[in-house]
Amino acid sequence: MNTALKKGWRPILVLLLLFLLWEGIVRFIEAPSWLVPAPSLIFQEAYNGWSQFAPHLLSTTSLSLYGFAIGAAVGLAAAFCLHMLPFVRESVYPLLILSQNVPVIVLAPLLVIWFGFGILPKVIVITLVCFFPITVAALDGFKQTPADLKHYMKMAGATKQQLFWKLELPAALPGIFSGIKISATYSVMGAVISEWVGARMGVGVYMTLASSSFRSDRVFVAIFAIMILSLLFFLLIKLLEKLMVRWKWKEDKAK
Amino acid sequence: MTVLSLTNLSKRFGSNHVLDGLELHIKKSEFVSILGPSGSGKSTLFHMIGGLLTPDEGTIALNEEKINGITGKISYMPQSPSLLPWRSILDNTLLGQELQGKTDESRAKEMLKVAGLGEYLNAYPHELSGGMKQRAAFIRALLSPQELMLLDEPFSALDELTRSDMQQWLLQIWEKHKPTILFVTHNIEEAILLSDRIVILSHRPAKIKEEVIVPFSRPRNEQLPLSEEFIHFRQKLHKLLQEENKQS
Ligand SMILES: Nc1ncnc2c1ncn2[C@@H]1O[C@H](COP(=O)(O)OP(=O)(O)OP(=O)(O)O)[C@@H](O)[C@H]1O
Numbered sequence: 216m217n218t219a220l221k222k223g224w225r226p227i228l229v230l231l232l233l234f235l236l237w238e239g240i241v242r243f244i245e246a247p248s249w250l251v252p253a254p255s256l257i258f259q260e261a262y263n264g265w266s267q268f269a270p271h272l273l274s275t276t277s278l279s280l281y282g283f284a285i286g287a288a289v290g291l292a293a294a295f296c297l298h299m300l301p302f303v304r305e306s307v308y309p310l311l312i313l314s315q316n317v318p319v320i321v322l323a324p325l326l327v328i329w330f331g332f333g334i335l336p337k338v339i340v341i342t343l344v345c346f347f348p349i350t351v352a353a354l355d356g357f358k359q360t361p362a363d364l365k366h367y368m369k370m371a372g373a374t375k376q377q378l379f380w381k382l383e384l385p386a387a388l389p390g391i392f393s394g395i396k397i398s399a400t401y402s403v404m405g406a407v408i409s410e411w412v413g414a415r416m417g418v419g420v421y422m423t424l425a426s427s428s429f430r431s432d433r434v435f436v437a438i439f440a441i442m443i444l445s446l447l448f449f450l451l452i453k454l455l456e457k458l459m460v461r462w463k464w465k466e467d468k469a470k
Numbered sequence: 471m472t473v474l475s476l477t478n479l480s481k482r483f484g485s486n487h488v489l490d491g492l493e494l495h496i497k498k499s500e501f502v503s504i505l506g507p508s509g510s511g512k513s514t515l516f517h518m519i520g521g522l523l524t525p526d527e528g529t530i531a532l533n534e535e536k537i538n539g540i541t542g543k544i545s546y547m548p549q550s551p552s553l554l555p556w557r558s559i560l561d562n563t564l565l566g567q568e569l570q571g572k573t574d575e576s577r578a579k580e581m582l583k584v585a586g587l588g589e590y591l592n593a594y595p596h597e598l599s600g601g602m603k604q605r606a607a608f609i610r611a612l613l614s615p616q617e618l619m620l621l622d623e624p625f626s627a628l629d630e631l632t633r634s635d636m637q638q639w640l641l642q643i644w645e646k647h648k649p650t651i652l653f654v655t656h657n658i659e660e661a662i663l664l665s666d667r668i669v670i671l672s673h674r675p676a677k678i679k680e681e682v683i684v685p686f687s688r689p690r691n692e693q694l695p696l697s698e699e700f701i702h703f704r705q706k707l708h709k710l711l712q713e714e715n716k717q718s
């Protein structure tokens with residue numbers, strides 16, 4: 216934690232400077248608060264309106280976590296299937312890439328039409344944005360297993376299953392975690408987008424209401440909340456990574 | 471008793487005729503080395519014995535059972551240590567056993583201790599020197615339940631001094647456990663020092679050009695390469711090998 220603090224002060228300082236600059240400019244040109252609220256105003260609103268905002272934030276957090284868990288599971292399962300069945304990989308992988316070209320913002324309303332306003336269309340949206348980075352990272356990781364290790368395992372008589380569980384999966388773990396980190400931050404974005412389209416609660420709803428009533432300060436509160444939430448998810452995964460790929464961490468440190 | 475029998479073994483890759491009618495028989499507890507020009511098909515031979523490639527003709531038999539194309543019948547030590555970086559040294563040496571079934575942790579610990587790796591049981595491979603890694607890789611192969619060990623140039627990536635240490639170490643450990651070993655090397659001195667018998671392959675398509683029994687009694691030590699008989703013998707092999715290399 217000490218090292219995190221030592222390294223962390225620089226971006227925090229930059230952030231503080233940015234806020235100061237922002238505050239200064241807004242005051243200097245006397246911008247109206249519905250156009251560009253000053254940071255001081257945003258923090259004030261965050262503090263005063265917390266009891267109103269908190270339920271929305273909580274709802275989005277649990278939706279993101281839920282969707283992320285399912286998205287990550289789908290992503291890993293997809294990678295596993297595609298890796299174990301090369302024939303399926305060749306025929307399905309290009310389609311997976313295409314699936315990422317469908318704009319989520321367009322897809323979300325369609326999903327609402329098909330599946331109603333419940334949690335299902337939201338989870339589908341989050342899964343769609345989450346699974347891809349994990350699948351790609353895992354597939355690449357499985358494929359890039361060091362050739363000499365693979366050769367040894369085969370010569371020593373490893374079965375296809377043993378090869379996967381004892382070699383390919385652990386070898387791909389650092390890569391998989393990079394994918395998971397990206398997905399974790401995407402999941403918050405996915406949740407907010409799905410809430411825009413239709414929900415009773417959530418940061419997305421709060422945001423839509425705020426912007427339609429020109430409460431820019433509240434829009435910014437929502438934006439900051441989303442950023443902080445994404446960051447927290449990211450850090451959580453990073454912690455998990457440190458616990459699970461300790462060897463890698465030690466090896467890198469030794470270099 | 472014959473452990474490994476290769477009869478009339480041939481292999482082609484397309485128009486590249488690599489092995490042609492190779493015959494080789496290895497007895498229990500025998501240490502046999504293969505010397506041959508680069509590209510003569512030594513690794514290919516190992517891949518066939520290991521079951522990764524199937525021969526076009528001929529049979530590979532282990533204790534009289536045909537094992538053409540069957541994996542998991544031999545234990546193996548490659549040129550690079552190939553230890554899994556996420557496993558401790560102890561867990562790495564258990565891997566060969568793990569792939570075949572039961573593991574025997576106390577025996578692995580014991581052997582690691584004898585090999586001077588007692589303090590590194592829980593260390594990761596990157597914390598070890600090149601020679602230590604190769605020792606761990608050898609113990610992994612030795613602990614595997616299979617009777618025959620294939621060693622493909624295991625010391626060629628080491629520096630001269632470490633290499634010589636490893637040879638002495640291997641001599642000692644061979645005296646103690648008497649495993650059946652088929653060993654590939656480019657180093658004539660190493661082959662003489664370690665083996666009971668040396669097989670020299672001809673240039674492609676490779677067959678056995680010559681088989682020589684090493685005339686030095688065991689136990690051997692680091693003094694042996696300095697003796698006159700050794701130097702003579704080495705020169706004889708060197709000539710044989712040079713004739714083959716000239717053709718390539
Ligand atoms: N999978 C393969 N497909 C096609 N050709 C191959 C394959 N494996 C080996 N060869 C060819 O077989 C020949 C023998 O190669 P091999 O690696 O067995 O030689 P080697 O004796 O081990 O050489 P070195 O001493 O350099 O290790 C080479 O000409 C090589 O190009």
Ligand SMILES: [Mg+2]
Pocket residue numbers: 512513514
């Ligand atoms: Mg070779």
